[in-house]
Amino acid sequence: DADVTQTPRNRITKTGKRIMLECSQTKGHDRMYWYRQDPGLGLRLIYYSFDVKDINKGEISDGYSVSRQAQAKFSLSLESAIPNQTALYFCATSEAATGVGRYGYTFGSGTRLTVV
Amino acid sequence: SQQGEEDPQALSIQEGENATMNCSYKTSINNLQWYRQNSGRGLVHLILIRSNEREKHSGRLRVTLDTSKKSSSLLITASRAADTASYFCATDGGNFGNEKLTFGTGTRL
Numbered sequence: 460d461a462d463v464t465q466t467p468r469n470r471i472t473k474t475g476k477r478i479m480l481e482c483s484q485t486k487g488h489d490r491m492y493w494y495r496q497d498p499g500l501g502l503r504l505i506y507y508s509f510d511v512k513d514i515n516k517g518e519i520s521d522g523y524s525v526s527r528q529a530q531a532k533f534s535l536s537l538e539s540a541i542p543n544q545t546a547l548y549f550c551a552t553s554e555a556a557t558g559v560g561r562y563g564y565t566f567g568s569g570t571r572l573t574v575v
Numbered sequence: 576s577q578q579g580e581e582d583p584q585a586l587s588i589q590e591g592e593n594a595t596m597n598c599s600y601k602t603s604i605n606n607l608q609w610y611r612q613n614s615g616r617g618l619v620h621l622i623l624i625r626s627n628e629r630e631k632h633s634g635r636l637r638v639t640l641d642t643s644k645k646s647s648s649l650l651i652t653a654s655r656a657a658d659t660a661s662y663f664c665a666t667d668g669g670n671f672g673n674e675k676l677t678f679g680t681g682t683r684l
Contacts, residue, residue: 463617492675501619501663501680517675549617553674563608563665564676565622571615 465550465573466566472540472574480535482550490554490571491533492564493525495518496547505548510535535555547571578633581664581682588684594651596682598619605667605674607640609649612661612681621649621662651684659684 463484463517472478489510494502494517503516504527510528514525526534536543548571552563582597600607606625610618624631624640624647630636638652651658661681667674 494678500682502678504675504677507675547615549595551618563610564618566610566617566619568617569615 461568462565463550463552463567465548465570467570469571470573472572474574476540478537478540478572480550482528482533482535482547482567482573483531484550484552484565486553486565487530488565489530490552491527492499492551492553493535494549494551495519495525495535496549496569502549505535510534536542537572537574540550540572542574545572545574578669581662581679582624585683586681588654590597590655592654594658594684596649596662596684598647598649598679599666600647600666602654602666602668604642605645607667608665608676609647610663610665610678611637612663614660621655652682680683
């Protein structure tokens with residue numbers, strides 16, 4: 460199994476629908492992140508969590524919410540999806556005590572979301 | 576806003592040639608990292624260089640860091656078809672203990 464698993468891999472949803480993207484990890488990392496990737500814009504941070512009780516907004520959190528259900532699980536929700544939220548979404552994890560440590564972030568394979 | 580900016584945006588070379596891509600950033604850092612992304616897939620961590628290091632090697636990869644110029648370069652020697660991917664630099668904003676990586680827009684090789 461992959462270290463960081465994202466579900467679903469692909470999703471098409473209609474405008475106005477609520478949708479949840481899920482992320483689970485087996486790395487034992489405390490820190491988890493949600494990024495979105497748009498062509499030409501690189502990756503932008505949506506939300507991050509440094510432990511189960513810690514949730515923080517990133518640079519583009521409007522229209523999104525998250526839930527850290529356990530150390531291993533971090534879900535991203537779009538409360539009312541809109542077409543400009545069509546993007547590739549990535550979950551990532553990292554070690555805590557030394558920040559990104561020696562190994563950087565571990566990324567999931569991504570969820571390709573299309574809002575029509 | 577993006578902390579890192581890669582240059583060039585796209586690079587086309589022949590197998591066996593060296594590929595060099597550059598990254599510039601704006602604020603102080605504790606470390607800078609390079610990642611590879613195969614088409615539409617998740618990013619894979621390649622190498623991390625700390626702010627007190629000037630050069631680092633890993634296999635066919637060579638990374639340099641110039642903190643005075645706020646820039647880094649990634650050199651891939653003797654490139655292969657399998658190196659075809661997008662490459663991103665990422666910086667941590669220099670806030671030790673509260674690091675969140677900020678990614679550039681990438682170089683497509």
